[in-house]
Amino acid sequence: MEEYIVEMRHITKRFPGIVANDDVSISIKKGEIFALLGENGAGKSTLMSMLFGMYEPDEGEIYIRGQKVNITSPAHAAQLNIGMVHQHFKLVENYTITENIVLGQEPAARFLGFLPSVDIKGSDKKIEELSRRYGLEVDPRKKIEDINVSTRQRVEILKMLYREAEILIFDEPTAVLTPQEIEFLLDIIRELRNSGKTIILITHKLEEIKKVADRCAILCRGKLVGVLDVASTSTKTMANMMVGREVSFTVDKKPAEFGAEVLKIEGRTVKNRDGLPVVKNVSFSIRKGEIFAIAGVSGNGQTEVADAITGLVPASGGKIFLNGKDITDMSVRERITSGISYIPEDRQDVGLVLDFSLAENLALKEYFHEPFCRKGILQNEAFEEHGNRLIKEYDIRSGQGISTTVRSMSGGNQQKAIIAREIELSSELMIFVQPTRGLDIGAIENIHKQILEQRDAGRAILLISLELDEIIGLADTIGVMYNGEMLNIAPAETLTANQVGEYMMGVKSV
C-alpha cells in the first residue's frame, strides 16, 4: 500500500439536503499530478477540504503514506505535509507577503506568538530562496492589498512550500488567471512535480488536464464516475463522462439583426488611484441585437471600461449615453434602473450577499418593486416562484433550493446565480465580464446559449473576456484594448483569432 501517498476510501459527506460526496474512493501515487474533474457542485472542493482538515467525512477512511489518519484541522493537515490553495484565496489584506506566509507558523510561537517580533528578515530570505527555486517571483515586503491576483496566488503557493508541504492541492487555480499566467503556472506545477511533490489539481479546463495531469478522476453529483489515464483519453470522452451527455464545443449563432444604438461612449478616460489614466479616450457604441466584445490581455483597462459604464468608478473625461440619454453623472442605482444588467468580475465582492438565501440573492435588484414588494410588504411567494423558476432555467445546483445560503454553494453555482439574476432583469444593455469563469463546460454551453438568446431578443451586449475562443464564438463586433486604448474596432467576421491575438499584444496593424 506504500505505493499510494494518499488514499481516500469510501468517503461520504452530507450537507443539509445533499450528499456532496457519495462513497468516493481515490488513490494517489507519490509524485503524480492527479486531476479532479466534475460539474459545478459535483463535490470536488468538498472532497479536498476533507483531505485538508476543514471538514471530517461522515463515513470512510483516509490514509496518508499508508497510515490511517483523522485529519481534524488544517494545522493537522500541514503537519502531514498537506497544503491547499483555495478557490477563493485566504490572505490578510493589510499584512505583507512575508507576514501572510509565516502567519500561524512555529517561529511566531517561539517569539511569544507576537507577529512583529518574528524573525522577518530570516523569513524573507527563506521566501526569496523558495521563490527563486520554483520561479515564483514576489517582493516579500509588499502588502497583499497592493498585489494582483496572480501574485496573490504565488503567495498561497509559497505559503504551502514554506510549510514544507509534499501533497499540494490546487482548487481551480487557473480560473483567475490570464492565458499567459496559466502557462506559467502549469510550468510551476510541473516543476513542483519534478522535485518530488504530489499534486492534486481541480480544474474545469480539459486542455490543462491534457497538458499536465497523469490521471484524472471524474465526479458527477457526488459520485465517482471513473479514474482515467490522461494520455490515452480524449478530451471529448472526459467531457461526455463528466456531463453525462454529448457536449458540443461550438456555438450555434444566427445572423445578427442590428437595431437602434443603445450605448454610446464618447472619449471616455478613467484614472486609477494614483491618477494615471487606465482608460484613454475610448469611444464605441453598441446597437440592439449586437454583441460587442472587448478582447485584451488582463489589466489593459477592459474592466475599468465596464466599471465606468455602471458608475462603479468615477470617470474623468468623456460622456456616456444610454438610449440617447446622458447618464454620465447618474448614480449606480439610477443607471441600473435605467436599464443596465451587470455581471461583475469579482462575484463574491460585488455580485452577491453571501449570507442571504438564494431566493433573496436572485431578487436582489428587484425586491423593492412589484411583484416582490406590494404596499411596502415583501411578498414571499413572489421570491419563491421567481427563485424556483431561475434555478430550473439556469440549472443552479445547491443543497436546499431557494432557501440555501449562498455562502454554502459551490463557486460555479454562485456564478450561475448572478448570471440568472442579471439576465432576468431584461435590461436593454447587458454587461458580461468574464461570465463563464469557473463554470464547467456544460454550464458554459448553457450560458453562451442564453447570451445569444438575449442578443436575438434585441438586447445590446457588452462582453469582456480573456478567453479568445469565447470572443470569437460569440461576438458580432470586436474591439481590442491595449494599454488603456481601444486599438481596433471591426466586425467579427473580418478578423481571425490570430489577428485578434496580435492586437492584444499591442501590434497596431496586421
Ligand SMILES: Nc1ncnc2c1ncn2[C@@H]1O[C@H](COP(=O)(O)OP(=O)(O)OP(=O)(O)O)[C@@H](O)[C@H]1O
Ligand atoms: N458548507 C456547506 N454547507 C452546505 N452545503 C455545502 C457546503 N459546502 C458545499 N456544499 C454543497 O455541496 C455540494 C458540493 O459542493 P462543492 O463546493 O464541493 O462543489 P465543486 O465540485 O467544488 O463545484 P465548483 O466547480 O462549482 O466549485 C454543493 O451542492 C454545495 O452546495
Ligand SMILES: [Mg+2]
Ligand atoms: Mg469548487
